[in-house]
Structure formats: structure tokens, C-alpha cells
Amino acid sequence: MSDRAGVAAVNQLTAEEFVLTFSRVVESYPAAAAQLCQLRPFRSTQHIVDSLAGFLESLAPADQEEVLRLHTDLAGSPADGDEGRLTAESAREQRAAGLLSLSARDRQELTQLNHRYKMKFGFPFVICARENKVATILEGLKTRLGNTRRDELEAGIAEVKKISALRIRELTQSTQDNL
Missing domain, CATH: 1.10.3330.10 (Oxo-4-hydroxy-4-carboxy-5-ureidoimidazoline decarboxylase)
Structure with a gap:
């Protein structure tokens, strides 16, 4: 099983399936999954990881604090x-x-x-x-x-x-x- 096959499967999910599947990637913050869904298609698992990291870094400090408070x-x-x-x-x-x-x-x-x-x-x-x-x-x-x-x-x-x-x-x- 390759990374490519897993990413292809992720790219094929409906938006609803994607958000449901990835809703807990960031603790109790499904908005991250919704944002990540909009960035498809992904080329690799690392592309997904990097895209989420970019999203987290782009948040205003108050929103970053909210992400931390959800833990x-x-x-x-x-x-x-x-x-x-x-x-x-x-x-x-x-x-x-x-x-x-x-x-x-x-x-x-x-x-x-x-x-x-x-x-x-x-x-x-x-x-x-x-x-x-x-x-x-x-x-x-x-x-x-x-x-x-x-x-x-x-x-x-x-x-x-x-x-x-x-x-x-x-x-x-x-x-x-x-x-």
C-alpha cells in the first residue's frame, strides 16, 4: 500500500466524508478539517500535513489560543x-x-x-x-x-x-x- 493510494482515497471523499474523517485531526476543532478539505487535491500525505500546518500558522493569535484552549x-x-x-x-x-x-x-x-x-x-x-x-x-x-x-x-x-x-x-x- 502506497502513500499515493491513501492520498488518492482521501481526495475521492465527498466534502462531508472528508470533514467527518478529519474532524479530530486538530483537537475538537472541525473548522480545520473544513479548511483542509478546500485545499484538495493533495499530492501526498506530507502535502496534507504541510497544508494543515500552514493553516494553523495563518490563524490570528486569538484563534491559535482557541485551538490550544480546546485541549x-x-x-x-x-x-x-x-x-x-x-x-x-x-x-x-x-x-x-x-x-x-x-x-x-x-x-x-x-x-x-x-x-x-x-x-x-x-x-x-x-x-x-x-x-x-x-x-x-x-x-x-x-x-x-x-x-x-x-x-x-x-x-x-x-x-x-x-x-x-x-x-x-x-x-x-x-x-x-x-x-
């Missing part, structure tokens, strides 16, 4: 107001990173750091969980707390692009598999 806290809980907000994709990604089976100590530290981060920046800490484990996530959170708001907005959007790229690659593959 839940890492290892969030109902007490954090995250009940029912964790998408299946995020749950799978956080589980793979070990975030859904934290020790009591790590959970307490992550909760405290998440709170400090949101108080400082106004949006949740976003990191590509699939590329990290608990220790690196905690270290990254501590380090990024020292950033400026502008730097952190850029860092958060860069992480959204990583998450989205992984999800796009999976969707391109699975779209071909389902045809």
Missing part, C-alpha cells in the same frame, strides 16, 4: 472540568505515554504544574504525548513554564502540528484500508 489538561480529571472532553484520540495518545496510569505522586505534580501553566498562559499545556513519556512531559512542562506567553503560543501550536501530523498519517492509511 484538555494532560491526565485531566472530572475535577478539572475535563469529564467527557477527552477525545478517543487523546485518550489513546495519553495512555501510550503513560499519562492515564500515573502514580499518585506524578499525578499530583502534573496537576499542580498544569494549574500553574494555565494560570500563567490562559490555555492548557499541549505536547505531543506520543513522542514523549511521563518524565519528559513533566520536564517539558517545568521548562516551558519559563517561556513568555508569545513563545508558549508558538510552542503549543508547534505541538498541535506534531499531533495533527501523526493523526493525518493514520487517517490517510486507514482511509485506503477502508476502501
